[in-house]
């Protein structure tokens with residue numbers, strides 16, 4: 001019991017110490033949580049050819065920004081994203097994609113289940129986001145094969161993002 | 165209730181028997197563009213001009229919550245000039261209606277990419293052919309019958325592949341157009357349907373299918389069928405399928421092959 005209390009306190013201190021340090025200018029504060037790469041929801045692809053196909057971290061950043069832009073413009077998805085902190089979302093998504101594509105980043109965001117809790121995301125929304133991501137990857141020149149290798153990593157997150 | 169929402173081509177195309185599949189085989193995918201939150205529908209027309217015959221099919225299907233599929237199809241097998249050579253009238257046409265019911269029982273073909281477990285569906289097709297007097301004269305036991313099947317489908321996204329295997333219990337002669345059971349064999353047999361397709365893009369797949377079939381009638385041999393095809397999702401509602409199909413010997417005329425052309429709409 002006492003051990004658990006100490007562990008919780010330690011985790012809390014760690015978060016207090018860590019999260020604000022990584023957050024960038026213009027982000028709203030979030031409730032404390034335990035940071036871990038495991039929150040990214042999958043193990044990274046260990047193949048330099050995939051990272052190269054995404055044009056490294058610069059390419060990944062462009063793909064995330066374009067995907068978020070397209071989603072905000074989307075009449076169905078826009079209203080779902082609008083109320084939330086898009087500065088933070090862009091940063092954490094870039095970290096997550098970079099981590100999962102073997103780009104050597106650390107993921108500092110929340111896990112997929114907590115991130116999308118009570119949001120009411122349905123499969124149709126999930127698929128719309130996949131389509132926007134495909135558009136962004138295609139515009140970045142990522143081949144269909146490489147797009148699919150990345151989507152294969154994201155696809156199982158459907159069960160955490162679409163909660164019923 | 166939510167309409168639409170499936171990813172392109174994940175409603176498959178419609179097989180010649182009206183169930184969702186590839187062209188020649190049935191898959192475990194469910195008709196329509198709906199997700200688990202809604203209802204969808206599809207319709208198709210398919211033409212297969214073979215060497216000595218003209219095969220065509222059309223029909224509709226409804227998908228409920230990406231789980232249950234109800235399908236109706238009509239097939240016509242026009243003997244054309246070959247009709248006279250068979251001792252029938254020129255242009256004599258064999259016909260049948262097919263009612264299909266499919267239930268997705270487990271697994272997920274698309275999202276569960278961290279598991280090898282395929283999407284599995286079980287189904288039944290009731291087939292009723294016309295011209296019972298002629299089918300009897302050709303040696304068929306019945307003009308109607310049931311096919312039952314189990315299908316397993318998996319999108320292997322990592323490899324850009326779509327794989328399917330189906331086991332079908334059937335007594336159907338030439339898909340049921342020549343009735344069910346025959347003078348040579350009247351038992352149910354387990355037949356196999358295999359398909360593999362490569363996702364060139366998320367809107368274009370190319371693949372091949374192979375299907376074994378019973379050989380029940382004494383007067384004519386029935387052989388395996390196979391095809392190669394390309395399916396292109398022009399829009400989220402319109403899919404074009406083109407290919408080449410070989411059905412082997414049909415009613416004593418050997419080497420029946422030709423183009424496979426299909427148009428599918430889905431909502």
Ligand code: HEM
Nearest residue numbers: 080081084085092093096109110115125126129154157161
């Ligand atoms: C595989 C698919 C998805 C991935 C990988 C993903 C990833 C993420 C990440 C990394 C975050 C930030 C977590 C944090 O702030 O700590 C996030 C938050 C969010 N996601 Fe997703 N997401 C996915 C699908 C979706 C879908 C389909 C929607 C809605 C249509 C959606 C809407 C949101 C929203 C609105 C937030 C902000 C939540 C907040 O700030 O509290 N996500 N997602």
